[in-house]
Amino acid sequence: KRGTRVAKPRAASKKGMATSSSPTSIDTRSARKRKNEEATGDYFPILGLPTELVSHSISFLSMKDRLRVAGVNKKLRKIDSESKNMLSGSTKLRMFQSLNVSKKIYISFFKLIGITYKDGRFFSNRDIEVYKDRTITTCDLWTIFDEGVEIQINGLTYATSRLTVIFHETHEQLEEAKNKNEL
Amino acid sequence: RIYPLMRVTLTTSDGASVTVSRQLTKHSGFIEKAITDMAVDDNAVPLSAVAVDVDDATLKLVIEWLTEHRDDALPYPEKTDEERRADDIPAWDQAFVQKWDTKEDQQQTLYAVITAADKLDIKGLLDMTCKTLANKINGKTVEEMREILQLECDFTEEELAEIRKENAWCEN
Numbered sequence: 001k002r003g004t005r006v007a008k009p010r011a012a013s014k015k016g017m018a019t020s021s022s023p024t025s026i027d028t029r030s031a032r033k034r035k036n037e038e039a040t041g042d043y044f045p046i047l048g049l050p051t052e053l054v055s056h057s058i059s060f061l062s063m064k065d066r067l068r069v070a071g072v073n074k075k076l077r078k079i080d081s082e083s084k085n086m087l088s089g090s091t092k093l094r095m096f097q098s099l100n101v102s103k104k105i106y107i108s109f110f111k112l113i114g115i116t117y118k119d120g121r122f123f124s125n126r127d128i129e130v131y132k133d134r135t136i137t138t139c140d141l142w143t144i145f146d147e148g149v150e151i152q153i154n155g156l157t158y159a160t161s162r163l164t165v166i167f168h169e170t171h172e173q174l175e176e177a178k179n180k181n182e183l
Numbered sequence: 184r185i186y187p188l189m190r191v192t193l194t195t196s197d198g199a200s201v202t203v204s205r206q207l208t209k210h211s212g213f214i215e216k217a218i219t220d221m222a223v224d225d226n227a228v229p230l231s232a233v234a235v236d237v238d239d240a241t242l243k244l245v246i247e248w249l250t251e252h253r254d255d256a257l258p259y260p261e262k263t264d265e266e267r268r269a270d271d272i273p274a275w276d277q278a279f280v281q282k283w284d285t286k287e288d289q290q291q292t293l294y295a296v297i298t299a300a301d302k303l304d305i306k307g308l309l310d311m312t313c314k315t316l317a318n319k320i321n322g323k324t325v326e327e328m329r330e331i332l333q334l335e336c337d338f339t340e341e342e343l344a345e346i347r348k349e350n351a352w353c354e355n
Binding site: 048059061062067069071141152 | 268298313317319328333335337338350
């Protein structure tokens with residue numbers, strides 16, 4: 001396990017400003033690099049800010065960068081998933097994700113789009129493709145392709161699941177996504 | 184109605200007093216509400232002091248920004264998601280941030296100005312400083328983001344594999 005130290009936002013410590021979140025752990029492995037960043041001003045302990053300001057800041061990022069932010073650590077993943085600015089008014093929506101979807105809701109969702117889930121299997125009158133990821137052992141990840149739409153549902157056997165819907169604009173994108181699931 | 188010569192005195196968290204034109208404070212939702220709550224005669228010059236939870240050094244930066252933006256349109260135009268981007272910071276604002284963003288204490292100042300803009304409800308300044316923060320991680324890899332934001336990865340290997348799988352569609 002890598003050694004850690006506790007970082008506190010300098011502004012909060014020096015200027016007596018209140019912070020809404022707990023101190024942030026940082027990795028000392030990159031201390032040299034960080035020292036350089038301090039010199040050039042290219043770093044910022046973002047979790048020293050109140051959650052709503054973190055959310056506001058990352059709302060200016062592209063979807064791609066926001067997905068990366070959500071992969072930084074659990075706290076940022078939670079903030080990003082709860083962000084109000086994620087989808088409102090979006091006109092270029094290509095993907096949406098909903099966390100903590102109850103069984104009742106996802107079954108209704110599937111029913112709405114003409115897919116039935118029963119006894120661990122998916123049925124549809126349309127030509128859908130269903131994949132189950134067997135590389136993840138802690139929870140089940142299902143991927144369903146229905147023409148250009150990819151639907152991922154994670155944690156079907158749990159009380160709540162994560163539902164992701166991706167719209168593939170081109171045949172190439174769709175095939176690439178399918179190939180990943182076949183692997 | 185804002186009279187150009189009308190002035191208001193602000194008292195800072197560290198005990199300083201600064202008197203500024205209401206042409207500047209009209210951009211602060213907090214100060215304008217405080218003045219409204221006082222129910223004083225708008226012709227009173229200067230108005231009673233308004234206490235702000237911002238230190239003197241930070242308030243000076245805020246006033247500098249407000250002075251440059253005194254003629255900005257009000258109410259502040261809300262951005263749609265389509266318009267939300269971090270690379271449209273005006274040149275003057277970029278230079279303003281650059282003055283302290285390259286100094287050793289830049290993160291303190293950026294932190295202080297973001298929180299001051301939030302407390303004073305100055306939407307334009309809040310957006311600009313949050314965009315400045317967003318630009319620090321814009322286009323960076325996850326690992327680079329961790330370095331810049333000083334955060335440790337606390338996901339398990341399985342969670343990481345899951346995240347990589349979820350994000351694969353946009354990483355290629």
